[in-house]
Amino acid sequence: MKRNGVRLVSVLLALALLGLAGCQASPTATARPQPTAAKPTPTAVVRKMGQLLLATTTSTYDSGLLDYLLPDFEAKYNVKVNVVAVGSGQAMELGKRCDADVLLVHSRAAEEQFVAEGFGLKRYDVMYNDFVILGPAADPAGIKGMKDAAAAFAKIAEAKAPFISRGDHSGTHIKELDIWKEANITPSGDWYLSLGQGMGETLTVAKEKGAYTLSDRGTYLSRKDDLGLVVLVEGDEALFNPYGVIAVNPAKCPQVNADLAEKLVDWLLSVETQEKIAAFKRASGLPLFFPNSEAWRAAHK
Amino acid sequence: MNGTVYELRDVVKLYGQREVLHLDHLEIPRGEITCIVGPNGAGKSSLLRLLNFLESPTSGQIIFDGHPVNGQVPLALKRRVTTVFQRPLLLSGSVYENVAYGLKLRGEKGIEARVRQVLERVGLAEFARASVRTLSGGEAQRVALARAIVIEPEVLLLDEPTANLDPYNGSLIEKIVASLNREQGTTIVMVTHNVFQAKRLAHRVAFLLGGREIEIAPAEQFFTAPTDPRTAAFIRGEMVY
Amino acid sequence: MSELFRGAIQALRLILTLDPQVLSILSLTLRVTGTALLFSTLMGVPLGGLLALKRFIGRRVVIALLYTGMGLPPVVVGLFVYLLLSRSGPLGYLGWLFTPRAMILAQVIISLPLVMGFTMASVMGVEPELRLQLASLGATNWQATWTILKEARNGVIVSIVAGFGSIISEVGAVMLVGGNIEGQTRTLTTAIVLETRKGSFDLAMALGIILLALSFIANAVMLVLQGRRLE
Numbered sequence: 031m032k033r034n035g036v037r038l039v040s041v042l043l044a045l046a047l048l049g050l051a052g053c054q055a056s057p058t059a060t061a062r063p064q065p066t067a068a069k070p071t072p073t074a075v076v077r078k079m080g081q082l083l084l085a086t087t088t089s090t091y092d093s094g095l096l097d098y099l100l101p102d103f104e105a106k107y108n109v110k111v112n113v114v115a116v117g118s119g120q121a122m123e124l125g126k127r128c129d130a131d132v133l134l135v136h137s138r139a140a141e142e143q144f145v146a147e148g149f150g151l152k153r154y155d156v157m158y159n160d161f162v163i164l165g166p167a168a169d170p171a172g173i174k175g176m177k178d179a180a181a182a183f184a185k186i187a188e189a190k191a192p193f194i195s196r197g198d199h200s201g202t203h204i205k206e207l208d209i210w211k212e213a214n215i216t217p218s219g220d221w222y223l224s225l226g227q228g229m230g231e232t233l234t235v236a237k238e239k240g241a242y243t244l245s246d247r248g249t250y251l252s253r254k255d256d257l258g259l260v261v262l263v264e265g266d267e268a269l270f271n272p273y274g275v276i277a278v279n280p281a282k283c284p285q286v287n288a289d290l291a292e293k294l295v296d297w298l299l300s301v302e303t304q305e306k307i308a309a310f311k312r313a314s315g316l317p318l319f320f321p322n323s324e325a326w327r328a329a330h331k
Numbered sequence: 332m333n334g335t336v337y338e339l340r341d342v343v344k345l346y347g348q349r350e351v352l353h354l355d356h357l358e359i360p361r362g363e364i365t366c367i368v369g370p371n372g373a374g375k376s377s378l379l380r381l382l383n384f385l386e387s388p389t390s391g392q393i394i395f396d397g398h399p400v401n402g403q404v405p406l407a408l409k410r411r412v413t414t415v416f417q418r419p420l421l422l423s424g425s426v427y428e429n430v431a432y433g434l435k436l437r438g439e440k441g442i443e444a445r446v447r448q449v450l451e452r453v454g455l456a457e458f459a460r461a462s463v464r465t466l467s468g469g470e471a472q473r474v475a476l477a478r479a480i481v482i483e484p485e486v487l488l489l490d491e492p493t494a495n496l497d498p499y500n501g502s503l504i505e506k507i508v509a510s511l512n513r514e515q516g517t518t519i520v521m522v523t524h525n526v527f528q529a530k531r532l533a534h535r536v537a538f539l540l541g542g543r544e545i546e547i548a549p550a551e552q553f554f555t556a557p558t559d560p561r562t563a564a565f566i567r568g569e570m571v572y
Numbered sequence: 573m574s575e576l577f578r579g580a581i582q583a584l585r586l587i588l589t590l591d592p593q594v595l596s597i598l599s600l601t602l603r604v605t606g607t608a609l610l611f612s613t614l615m616g617v618p619l620g621g622l623l624a625l626k627r628f629i630g631r632r633v634v635i636a637l638l639y640t641g642m643g644l645p646p647v648v649v650g651l652f653v654y655l656l657l658s659r660s661g662p663l664g665y666l667g668w669l670f671t672p673r674a675m676i677l678a679q680v681i682i683s684l685p686l687v688m689g690f691t692m693a694s695v696m697g698v699e700p701e702l703r704l705q706l707a708s709l710g711a712t713n714w715q716a717t718w719t720i721l722k723e724a725r726n727g728v729i730v731s732i733v734a735g736f737g738s739i740i741s742e743v744g745a746v747m748l749v750g751g752n753i754e755g756q757t758r759t760l761t762t763a764i765v766l767e768t769r770k771g772s773f774d775l776a777m778a779l780g781i782i783l784l785a786l787s788f789i790a791n792a793v794m795l796v797l798q799g800r801r802l803e
Contacts, residue, residue, distance in 0.1 A: 083670065092770045097754075114670060114751035115766075128659035129669055230769035253771045285659050383708045410710040420705040422723060432719075433709040478709070488708075 082111045082290050085130035087200060088228040090273070091115035093248045093318050095310055102306075103297050109290055117228070119199035125149055125276070128283035131291045134298075136201035136246075136273040150276035156298055157307050157319040158272045161205055162250060163263035164233075165191075165242040173242075179266040180213035187213075190221040192241035196232050197224030201271065206244045209268060233257060246271055248318035272322065275299070299323040336361040336486060336518050337382060342391030344377055344542075351377045352542045354391075364512050364519040366529040366550075368565070369539035375522040378539070379488045382520060384409045396485075410437065413479045414488040417495060419471035426450070426466070426474050427459045433482040449481040453507060469500025476504060480511060487511065489521040493528065505532060526566060530554060538562050579777025583785075586778055598782065601759040604672050605740050608679035612687045612735050617728055620691025621721050625703070638692070641685030646678075646738075650745025653678040657749065672757060674749040682742060683735035690734055694727020695720060726798055733794050740787050760786070 086096065091113060100111050114121075114130065118137040124130040126149050134156065135141060141153045163173065163182055171189040173182040186193055195217070196203040210217055223241070225232055229249040236243040237257050250261070263269075277295050280288035297303055304321035311317055337359035344352035352374040359365050359382075367375045380386045381393065384404040393400045395408065413433070421429050430446045450456050453473040463471065472492065479487060489508065493501035509532060511517050523529055529536055529550070536553040538545045538561075546553065546562045557563045586594045623634065655661050657669040657677070668674045698720050706716040721728060743761035750757035752766060760783045767776035 088769060092766075112670065112751070112753045112756065114753060127661075128664075228769050230771055234771070256771065283659065285664075380704070385704055385707055406710070406712065409707075412708075413710070414705070414708040416701065416705060418701070420699075420702050422702075422719065436710050436715055482710070 080109050080290075082109055082132060082287055082294060083130045084111050084113050084132045084134060084294070085121040085124045086113060086115055086134040087118050087121060087136065088115045088230070089200075089202065089246050089249050090134060090136070092228075092230060093252065094312065095307070095319060098310055099298075099303065099306060102303075103294060106297075107290065107293055109293075111294070117198045117200040118204070122149075125278045128278065128285055131278055131286045131288075132294050133276045133278070134273065135276075136271055137204050138201075138272055138274065140204065141274045141276060145276060149279055149282060151279050153274045153276050154295065154299055155322045155324065156273045156275045157304075158270060158322045159247050159319050160264065161202065161244055161269040161271050162247050162261045163242060163269075164236065164245050164250060164257075164259040165262045166240040166258070167260050168240075169262060171242065174262045176263050177266055179209050179263055179268045182263045183209050183217075184213045184215060186242050187215050187217060190219060192221050192223065192239050193217065194232050194236045194239065194241045194243040195222065195224045196229065196244075197226045198228070200228075202229060202244060202246055205269075205271065209244070212268065233259070248312075251314045251316060251318060252312055254314060273319070299325055301325050301329050334360050334362075336396055337520075338392075338394040339381075340392040340394070342381065342388045342393060344374070344381065344386070345389040350542055352381070352388075354378075354542075354544050357537065357544055357547065359518065359520055360535060361518050362512070362516045363534040364509070364521065364532050365535045365537060366533035367520065367522045367537050367539060368524065368526065368529050370524070370565070372541075373539040374542035375539055376490055377542075379414060379490050379520070379522055382486070383412050383414050383488055385414075410482075411484060412486040412488065413482060413484045414490060415472075415475050415479050415492050417491045419468075419475040421463045421466075421471055421474060421478075423463065425459070426455065426461050426463060429463060429474055430478045430481055433478060437482070445481055446477075449477045452480070453477045454503065469496050469503075472496055472500065472504065473507075476507060480507075483515075484517065486518045486520065489519070491522055491524065494524070508532065526568070538565060540565075575773045575777050578774045580781055582774055582778035583781040587782065594779075594782070596755055597758050597760055597763050597779075598786070600672065600757070601740075601761075601783075601786070604675045604746070604759060605679060605736070608676045608683060608739055609732065609736055611676075611680050612683040613732055616684050616687030616731070616735070617691050617721065620688040620728075620731065621695050621717055621724075623688070624692045624695035625717060625720065635692075638685055638689050642689045644682065644685070645744075646682050646742045647744030647748070649681050650678055650748035653681065653745065653749045669749065670751040670753060670757060672750070675746045675757060675759070678745040678749050679739040679742065682745065683739045686738055687731045687735040690731030691721075691724070691728050694724040694731065697727065698723045729794055729798050733791060736790060736794075737787070740783070740790070 084096075090096065092115070096113055100113070103109065104111055114124070116124070118135040118140065121130065121133050121135050122140060122144050125133050125144065133150065141150075144150045145153050163179065165171070165173070171186045171191040173185050176182045195206055223235070225235060229245060230253070232243060233245060233249065233253055235241070237259060250257070275295050275298050277288070277291040278286050280286055304323050304326040307319050307321045308317060310319060335358050337357070339354050339357040342352060342354045342357070343350065367378060369375055377386075381388055384400065387402070398408070400408070422432065427446055430449060431442050434442045434445065447456070447459065450459055453476055455470060455473055455477065458466070458470065463474070466474065472495075476492070487508070493504050496504070505528065508519060508521070512519050521532065533550040535547070536550050537547040538553075538559075540561060546557060546559045548557070553562070554566060557566060623631070623638070653674060654669070656663050657666065657674050658664055659669070668677065702723070703716055703720065706719055711719065741761060743765055746757075746759055747762050747765065750759070750762065752758050752762040760779055764776050764779045764783070767779065
């Protein structure tokens with residue numbers, strides 16, 4: 031009995047040691063510079079100096095763009111940028127609740143409302159890419175090569191061909207709903223599946239069901255090889271996908287690192303960074319994003 | 332009153348609305364074997380629980396060794412009394428661990444020698460390392476008795492200790508109890524529904540019925556010349572309600 | 573199903589080459605779950621024993637709440653903890669959101685009712701007369717409670733196993749309150765979600781196999797603790 035008691039205590043001790051190790055600063059896998067801790071201000075606790083929280087969308091994060099870009103910023107300003115990837119809707123909620131410092135999303139109307147309601151300082155164009163309508167090569171609704179996205183959607187609805195929607199109030203989802211509205215159709219029925227999930231999951235379901243879906247080109251390119259879906263409609267202006275960057279308003283959220291947030295926004299919009307964005311390619315060899323900041327447009331008139 | 336270890340005055344015990352004990356006056360003499368007899372539901376077990384300070388009387392006075400016992404009983408006092416129940420109620424583990432339990436609680440020393448000695452006494456010397464799961468009913472009850480004896484209580488209470496046992500183990504336990512009283516002078520209070528057992532062991536017998544003491548007398552007088560007709564009926568083996 | 577095989581190979585490779593990213597994820601998973609389980613055990617076992625042995629007013633209500641707690645959907649717990657720790661929430665000043673502390677808090681809330689409830693049940697399974705016997709042998713309340721807890725040891729260990737199982741495989745709550753930040757709050761489960769979302773099924777499967785192996789090892793340790801008692 032005593033022996034087993036000793037064993038129990040030793041396991042609890044092991045758990046305790048593991049736990050205590052967790053209470054110290056967690057080690058990072060990469061060689062990112064360590065932030066210094068700050069003293070709390072009298073009125074509010076500012077996030078530790080040298081740390082920023084960037085909320086972005088899952089598709090943006092999954093493209094790998096931020097892993098490629100951010101290290102330069104972090105090195106230059108001795109900052110750690112923590113990235114949280116959620117849907118656009120959730121990212122803006124994080125902003126409204128002061129849990130994020132900067133937003134990088136692609137849901138234009140919602141972004142503008144965010145700023146209008148005073149949660150963000152200002153919305154700036156950063157980059158764009160486009161959406162594409164994907165579907166099975168067999169193309170049962172016959173939309174291949176069409177130049178009008180709304181008309182293509184109309185044909186899909188008419189054929190009651192299976193269509194997978196992200197259904198999660200993300201930028202992609204909002205864009206999809208806009209196109210349906212343009213076509214004067216409210217999609218419903220067994221053929222229209224609303225998932226409430228990210229782009230990756232949605233593509234997987236579309237692949238399994240041989241269905242149509244709307245996707246950002248970047249995610250499509252990264253999954254192209256094992257997807258078995260092809261681009262059927264592209265190029266329509268309605269499929270244009272602009273990304274915006276917004277710094278959270280320090281007036282509403284005193285705890286945000288306003289100074290560093292401003293630096294990040296400026297840096298993202300700078301011509302130098304914009305050129306890097308243009309140079310970002312993945313395995314496909316094609317660029318995923320196109321620079322779109324005011325500064326870049328001015329430099330390339 | 333050095334000859335009395337317990338004195339109960341006007342002790343009443345209620346469980347909710349039900350009165351299980353109502354004792355006007357009961358004395359347990361020191362150094363004797365007192366048997367408590369009576370039919371089922373007479374309140375015998377409740378009485379033992381009061382004597383071991385496991386419960387408090389609803390009203391009335393218990394005097395233990397000359398000290399009135401009220402409310403919170405001091406631990407030192409409680410530990411002078413122990414009970415062996417009808418079922419062994421052993422802890423999982425070895426026989427040794429079970430017998431040593433009471434000594435460990437009290438932080439006593441020299442445990443090993445004392446445990447071995449008492450195991451000898453109950454005839455289980457080779458069973459020290461055995462797991463309790465391997466014991467027969469009679470062996471388990473002897474372990475329970477050993478566990479009680481080893482702490483050298485002043486008062487040993489037993490609640491129908493042999494009711495579930497075969498005659499061999501039952502008689503073995505009776506012998507051990509008798510020798511404990513004879514050699515160490517331990518006060519014994521034993522509840523039994525077995526009139527013959529009472530005849531064999533008791534110096535003094537108390538008859539309880541419906542929670543009340545009907546008759547208390549030295550054993551010889553109790554069995555040969557009971558004063559109350561209900562006592563006589565019980566001794567004759569008639570069911571007494 | 574070839575992903576299963578490829579995933580197993582990759583899992584082995586990641587472990588044997590001590591891949592730093594995987595090690596970081598593994599280490600964080602162990603720390604978060606280990607700490608949460610420690611707190612849940614230290615609080616849940618005594619409380620469960622107390623609930624089993626002590627009678628007090630409102631005991632049934634507490635037990636009903638406990639049963640409800642045992643069935644809490646983890647993602648709801650995550651949402652609740654997020655709202656609690658959010659900057660605009662009541663405990664925002666702690667600054668715990670998107671750090672391992674938030675994840676530990678969520679995991680404690682998820683696992684504590686399980687440890688407590690199963691401990692309570694196994695202590696209640698120890699026969700009531702035993703307490704009387706222990707008291708008559710001279711045990712104080714604490715001594716008797718401790719002895720009864722040891723008698724119920726098998727059940728108590730199962731309660732810890734249940735608590736562990738509920739959090740090692742949990743993903744919704746830790747994703748919400750941790751944010752799956754690389755190098756900081758990325759655990760095995762959130763990493764698996766990420767890789768699955770990105771379509772890297774082989775890597776996701778590899779991580780899944782590592783998670784299962786971790787879980788198995790932990791449960792084997794628990795089995796050792798139960799020792800001879802299991803016969």
